[in-house]
Amino acid sequence: xxxxxxxxxxxxxxxxxxxxxxxxxxxxxxxxxxxxxxxxxxxxxxxxxxxxxxxxxxxxxxxxxxxxxxxxxxxxxxxxxxxxxxxxxxxxxxxxxxxxxxxxxxxxxxxxxxxxxxxxxxxxxxxxxxxxxxxxxxxxxxxxxxxxxxxxxxxxxxxxxxxxxxxxxxxxxxxxxxxxxxxxxxxxxxxxxxxxxxxxxxxxxxxxxxxxxxxxxxxxxxxxxxxxxxxxxxxxxxxxxxxxxxxxxxxxxxxxxxxxxxxxxxxxxxxxxxxxxxxxxxxxxxxxxxxxxxxxxxxxxxxxxxxxxxxxxxxxxxxxxxxxxxxxxxxxxxxxxxxxxxxxxxxxxxxxxxxxxxxxxxxxxxxxxxxxxxxxxxxxxxxxxxxxxxxxxxxxxxxxxxxxxxxxxxxxxxxxxxxxxxxxxxxxxxxxxxxxxxxxxxxxxxxxxxxxxxxxxxxxxxxxxxxxxxxxxxxxxxxxxxxxxxxxxxxxxxxxxxxxxxxxxxxxxxxxxxxxxxxxxxxxxxxxxxxxxxxxxxxxxxxxxxxxxxxxxxxxxxxxxxxxxxxxxxxxxxxxxxxxxxxxxxxxxxxxxxxxxxxxxxxxxxxxxxxxxxxxxxxxxxxxxxxxxxxxxxxxxxxxxxxxxxxxxxxxxxxxxxxxxxxxxxxxxxxxxxxxxxxxxxxxxxxxxxxxxxxxxxxxxxxxxxxxxxxxxxxxxxxxxxxxxxxxxxxxxxxxxxxxxxxxxxxxxxxxxxxxxxxxxxxxxxxxxxxxxxxxxxxxxxxxxxxxxxxxxxxxxxxxxxxxxx
Numbered sequence: 030x031x032x033x034x035x036x037x038x039x040x041x042x043x044x045x046x047x048x049x050x051x052x053x054x055x056x057x058x059x060x061x062x063x064x065x066x067x068x069x070x071x072x073x074x075x076x077x078x079x080x081x082x083x084x085x086x087x088x089x090x091x092x093x094x095x096x097x098x099x100x101x102x103x104x105x106x107x108x109x110x111x112x113x114x115x116x117x118x119x120x121x122x123x124x125x126x127x128x129x130x131x132x133x134x135x136x137x138x139x140x141x142x143x144x145x146x147x148x149x150x151x152x153x154x155x156x157x158x159x160x161x162x163x164x165x166x167x168x169x170x171x172x173x174x175x176x177x178x179x180x181x182x183x184x185x186x187x188x189x190x191x192x193x194x195x196x197x198x199x200x201x202x203x204x205x206x207x208x209x210x211x212x213x214x215x216x217x218x219x220x221x222x223x224x225x226x227x228x229x230x231x232x233x234x235x236x237x238x239x240x241x242x243x244x245x246x247x248x249x250x251x252x253x254x255x256x257x258x259x260x261x262x263x264x265x266x267x268x269x270x271x272x273x274x275x276x277x278x279x280x281x282x283x284x285x286x287x288x289x290x291x292x293x294x295x296x297x298x299x300x301x302x303x304x305x306x307x308x309x310x311x312x313x314x315x316x317x318x319x320x321x322x323x324x325x326x327x328x329x330x331x332x333x334x335x336x337x338x339x340x341x342x343x344x345x346x347x348x349x350x351x352x353x354x355x356x357x358x359x360x361x362x363x364x365x366x367x368x369x370x371x372x373x374x375x376x377x378x379x380x381x382x383x384x385x386x387x388x389x390x391x392x393x394x395x396x397x398x399x400x401x402x403x404x405x406x407x408x409x410x411x412x413x414x415x416x417x418x419x420x421x422x423x424x425x426x427x428x429x430x431x432x433x434x435x436x437x438x439x440x441x442x443x444x445x446x447x448x449x450x451x452x453x454x455x456x457x458x459x460x461x462x463x464x465x466x467x468x469x470x471x472x473x474x475x476x477x478x479x480x481x482x483x484x485x486x487x488x489x490x491x492x493x494x495x496x497x498x499x500x501x502x503x504x505x506x507x508x509x510x511x512x513x514x515x516x517x518x519x520x521x522x523x524x525x526x527x528x529x530x531x532x533x534x535x536x537x538x539x540x541x542x543x544x545x546x547x548x549x550x551x552x553x554x555x556x557x558x559x560x561x562x563x564x565x566x567x568x569x570x571x572x573x574x575x576x577x578x579x580x581x582x583x584x585x586x587x588x589x590x591x592x593x594x595x596x597x598x599x600x601x602x603x604x605x606x607x608x609x610x611x612x613x614x615x616x617x618x619x620x621x622x623x624x625x626x627x628x629x630x631x632x633x634x635x636x637x638x639x640x641x642x643x644x645x646x647x648x649x650x651x652x653x654x655x656x657x658x659x660x661x662x663x664x665x666x667x668x669x670x671x672x673x674x675x676x677x678x679x680x681x682x683x684x685x686x687x688x689x690x691x692x693x694x695x696x697x698x699x700x701x702x703x704x705x706x707x708x709x710x711x712x713x714x715x716x717x718x719x720x721x722x723x724x725x726x727x728x729x730x731x732x733x734x735x736x737x738x739x740x741x742x743x744x745x746x747x748x749x750x751x752x753x754x755x756x757x758x759x760x761x762x763x764x765x766x767x768x769x770x771x772x773x774x775x776x777x778x779x780x781x782x783x784x785x786x787x788x789x790x791x792x793x794x795x796x797x798x799x800x801x802x803x804x805x806x807x808x809x810x811x812x813x814x815x816x817x818x819x820x821x822x823x824x825x826x827x828x829x830x831x832x833x834x835x
Contacts, residue, residue, distance in 0.1 A: 046080045049073050050087050053110055058102025062109050070110070071117045081118060085111075085129025092133045096140060104145060108133070108152050115156055127168070130156065138176045143190050146180065150197035157204030170205050174223050177201030181230035181266075195234060195262040202227050203269045210276050219281040221288075227273070228288035234266035236304050267311060274315040282320055286312070286327045294335075302345040306352045313356040321357035322365050325350070329372045336379065340394035347376075347401035351408050358412030366417050367424055373406045374428050377456065381449045399452055407459035415471075418464040423477045425457045429484055447489045454484070454495040461502040469537040469577075472503045478541055482548040490557050497552075497565035500545075504572045513571035515564050516616035516648040518636065523571075523620040529578050538577055545573070546589045553593045553610055556602055560650045563609045570617050574624070583621055584678065584687040590614050591671045591688070598668075604660040605653070611646045611663070615639065618669055627677045631670065639667055686761070690768055 043051075052066040074081055088107055095103040111130055118126070130152075137149030153173070180198025185191040206227070209218035218224075238261070260268075277285050289308060298304050309328070313321055332346050354369070377399055384395050410418055430446050466472045473481075485496040501510045512522055552558070552566055574586060597610045615636060622632040639646045645654055646667065671688070678685035766775065 044083070046073065046077075046084050047087055050084060050091070050110075054091075054103060054106060058100065058106060062106050067110060067113060071113060074114060074118055078118070081114075081126040082129070084114070085126040089129045089133050089136075093136055096136060096145070101142065101144065104137070105148060108137070108148055112152055112155050115159055127156070127161075131168070131173075135172055135176075138173075143185070143194055147193060147197050150177070150180075150201045154200050154204045157208040170209060170218070171223075173201065173205055174218075174226055177205065178226040178230040181234055181262075192262055196260075196265055199231065199234065199262060199265045199269050202230065203265075203272060206269075206273055206276065219277070219284050221284050224284045225288050225291075228270070228285060229292045231266040231270045231273075232289065232292050232308065234262045235270065235308065236263075236298070238263040270311060271315040274312050275317065277316065277320070279320050279323065282316070282323045283327065286324055290327070290331050299342050299345040299349075302348055305345065305349050309349055309353045310356070313353045322369075325354055325357050325369060328353075329369070332376060333372075340380075340392070340398045344394065344398040344401045347398060347405055351401060351405035354405055354409045355412045358409050366413065366421065369409060370406065370421055370424060373402050373409075374425065374453065374456065377402050377452050378428075378449060381452055382445055384445075384448075403452070403456050403459050406456050407463060410460040411463040413463075415464060418460060419471065419474065419477075421460050422457055422464070423474060425453060425460065426477060426480050426484070429453045429457070429480075447492065450484070450487065450489065450492045451495060454492060454499065458495060458499050458502065461499050464503070466503050466506050468533050469504070470533050473537070473541060475541070478544060482544050485548045486551045486555075488557075490555070490559055490562050493552055493555070494559075494562050494565055497562070497569055500569050501565070501572060504569070504576055506576055509575060510568055510572060513568045513575075516567045516613055516650060518616060518619050518648055520623065523616075523623050530576075534577050535579050538579055538582055542582065542585055546585055550589050550593055550596075553613065554596050554600065554602065556606055558606055558609070560609065560652055563613050563650055567613050567616060570613075571620060574617075574620060580683050581687065583625060584683050584685070586617065587621060587674060588688050588690060590617055591669070591674075594668060598662060604658065607663075608645055608654055608658075609650050611668075612648055612650055614669070615646060616648050625677075625681065625683070627681055628674065631673045631677065635667065635669055643667055684761070686765070690765065 049066070049070040053063050053070055055061065055063055070084075074084060088111060092104060092107045095101075095107065111133065114126070115130065134149045134153050134156075137145045140146065177198045180194050180201065183191050183194035183198070185194060206218055218227075274285060289312070293299055293305050293308075309324070312324055316324060328346065328350055332343065332350075335343060335346065350373075380395055380399050380402070384392075410421055413421065430450055464472070481496060481499065485493060485500075487493055487496075517523070549566060549569060552562070555562075570586060573582060593610060594614050597607050602610070618628075618632045619636065622628040636647065643663075645651075645658065646663075675685050675688050678688060766778075
C-alpha cells in the first residue's frame with residue numbers, strides 16, 4: 030500500500046506526456062480505450078510534436094511490459110492508441126515516432142500468440158497507407174518482409190487461424206511494397222533479397238487453388254465487390270502479385286520474374302503447366318504494356334538455360350510462351366519482333382539437330398516440343414500487324430536451308446537438314462495462315478518469291494508439299510482452297526469466278542507469273558510425288574486461275590499444261606506418276622474450258638475418250654493403279670492437242686502466240702546453284718533495252734523514233750486503247766525475240782538498227798573537247814590503240830576501253 034501511495038504522490042511530478050499516456054488506459058482492459066483522454070493526448074501531441082518521440086518510447090515500454098505479463102487487452106489498447114496518433118499527426122519529425130511504432134509491431138509479430146500477430150499486421154497495414162512528408166534514409170524492413178513471408182506459409186491446425194494468418198501475411202507484404210515503393214530514398218524493396226521471399230510466398234498461396242488455363246485472368250474480369258476480410262488467401266495473393274507487377278519498372282521486372290521461374294523449377298510446376306500459364310497470364314495482364322516484351326525475353330532466356338531438361342519440361346515452357354506471347358505481340362516494334370522469332374527458330378533448329386544426333390532418332394516428346402514452338406510462333410504472329418507478318422515470313426524463309434538437291438558426288442544432304450527444312454517451312458506456314466492477303470505484290474516480295482520458288486523444287490516431297498500449302502494460304506483470298514482440294518470434273522466445283530483483278534495483280538503476274546509457273550511445272554515432273562503433292566499442285570493451279578482473272582493467266586497455264594503433258598510422255602517418269610500428272614492436266618483443262626467456252630468441244634471430246642478407253646486418267650487420284658495397264662506411250666487421241674487449242678484461241682480475244690512461247694531456256698533458272706534474287710522480268714525487257722541505248726546527259730528517245738509534227742498529231746489523235754495495244758504488241762515482240770532468238774542474232778539486229786554506234790559516241794566525246802584539240806579520228810580504232818591529244822597545260826592518254834569508263 031505504501032508503494033501505491035508513493036506512486037500516487039509522485040504522479041504529479043511525472044512528465045506531462047506520461048500523464049496523458051497513462052490516462053488513456055482504463056482500470057479494466059475490457060472497457061477499452063478512454064476516448065476523451067485519447068483526444069487530449071492527440072491534441073497535446075499535435076501542439077508539441079517534439080514530444081512524439083518520447084510518447085512513442087513510453088508506449089513501447091508499456092507494450093513490452095504488457096506482452097511479458099500476458100496482458101493482451103492492454104496490448105490491444107496500446108496499438109489502438111498508436112494507430113490514432115499515426116493517423117492524426119502530420120509532423121516533419123514523425124519519423125522518430127515511427128521507429129517506436131515499428132519496434133512495437135516487431136514485438137507483436139515475434140510473439141507466439143496469433144491474435145497479437147494479426148493485430149500487429151492491422152496496425153502496419155494502416156501505417157502503410159499513410160503518406161509521410163519527409164523521406165526515411167535509415168529505416169529497414171528486412172524483419173517485416175521475412176516475418177510476413179513466413180506467415181504466408183502458416184500451417185496451423187485450425188483452418189480459420191491458418192487462413193487468418195496467411196491473409197495477414199499477404200496484407201503485410203502488400204503494405205511493405207506500398208510503403209517502400211513510394212520512398213525512393215529509403216529501403217529498396219525490389220532487391221532480389223526481398224523479392225526472393227515475397228514472390229514465392231504469394232505463389233504458394235495462389236497455387237492452393239486449382240487454377241485452370243481457361244479461367245479469365247484479366248484484372249478487369251476479376252470480381253472486386255467482396256470485402257478483403259472475406260476473401261480467400263489465394264485471391265488476396267493474386268491481388269498482391271498484380272499490384273507488385275504493375276508497380277515494377279523496366280529495371281525491376283527481372284527481379285520479379287526470376288523468383289517465379291525459380292519457384293516453378295524447384296517445385297516441378299511446369300508439368301502440368303496450368304499453374305504456370307495462369308501465373309504468367311496474371312503477369313502479362315498486370316505489367317505496364319511497354320515492358321511486357323521483357324517478360325517474353327526472360328521466358329526465352331529461361332528456355333535457353335533449360336535446354337538440357339527433358340523435352341516434357343521444355344514443351345511446357347513453350348506452351349506457356351504460346352499462351353502469353355500474344356498478349357505482348359501488340360507492343361512489339363522494330364528489332365524485338367525479329368529477336369523473338371529468331372529465338373523461337375533457334376530452339377526449333379536445336380531440337381531438330383539434337384534429335385538427328387541421337388542414335389534412336391527423334392522421340393514423340395521432342396516432336397511435341399517442336400509443335401509447341403511452332404504454335405507459339407503462330408500465336409505471336411497472329412497479333413502482329415500485316416507488314417510485320419510479311420517481314421517475319423521473309424526472315425523465316427531466309428533461315429530455311431537451300432533446296433535439297435543431290436550433290437555433285439551423288440550423296441544427298443543429311444536427313445537433319447531435310448527435317449529442318451520441314452519444320453521451318455511449317456513455321457512459315459503458321460505465320461502465313463495468320464496473314465490476310467490483299468495485294469499479291471505486298472504478299473510476294475520479289476526476294477521472298479524467288480527464294481520460295483527455289484525451295485519449292487526441293488528433292489524431298491514433303492518439303493515441296495509444304496511450299497504448296499504456303500502458296501495456297503497466300504494466294505487464296507476468297508476461301509476457295511478447300512473447294513479445290515482435289516482434282517474434279519464437277520461443274521459445280523470448277524465454275525468459280527473471282528472478282529476481276531486490279532492493275533496491281535495484273536502487274537504482279539506480268540512480273541512474277543513465269544516464276545510461279547516454272548516451279549509448278551518442275552514440281553509436276555518430279556518422280557517421287559505423292560497423291561498429296563498432285564492434289565496440292567491442282568489447288569495452286571486453280572487458285573491462280575480463279576484469283577487472278579487475267580486473260581494472260583489462262584494462256585500461260587495452258588502453255589505450262591502442254592509442256593507438262595509433253596514432258597511426262599518424253600521423259601522417264603514412272604507410270605503411276607505419269608497417270609497422276611495426266612489426271613491433273615485433264616482436270617485443269619476442264620476448268621479452263623469452262624472459262625473459255627470455245628475449248629469445251631475439244632476438251633469434252635478428249636475426256637469422253639478417256640472415260641471410254643482409259644478411265645484411270647480421270648479424277649480422282651489414286652496411290653496405286655493396276656500394274657497390267659499399258660506403261661508405254663499414251664495414244665495421241667487421249668491427249669490434248671496443242672494445235673487445236675491454238676486455232677481455237679486465234680478466234681478468241683486471247684493472245685494465242687503466248688501458247689507456243691518457248692520457256693525451256695528459262696526452266697533451269699531456279700535450279701542452278703548461283704541464284705540471283707533479282708531475275709529480269711521478260712515482260713520488261715523493252716525498258717532495259719531502252720535504258721541501255723541511252724547515254725548520260727542526253728535526252729532519251731526510243732530507237733527509230735523521231736519527234737515530228739506528224740508524230741505529235743498521231744499521238745493526239747490516237748485513243749488510249751489503241752496506244753495501249755500498240756505498246757503491248759511492241760513489248761510482246763521484244764519478249765518473243767529474247768525468248769526465241771540467239772544472242773548473236775539480237776546483237777546483229779541492234780547493229781543493223783544503229784550502225785557505227787561506237788564510232789558515233791567517240792565523235793561526240795571528241796566534239797566536247799576545247800577547240801585547241803585536234804579533230805576526231807576518222808578511222809575506227811583497235812581495242813588496244815592509244816590516242817594522244819595535247820591540251821594547253823596538260824597531256825592525257827587513254828585507250829579505247831577507257832571510253833566505257835568515261
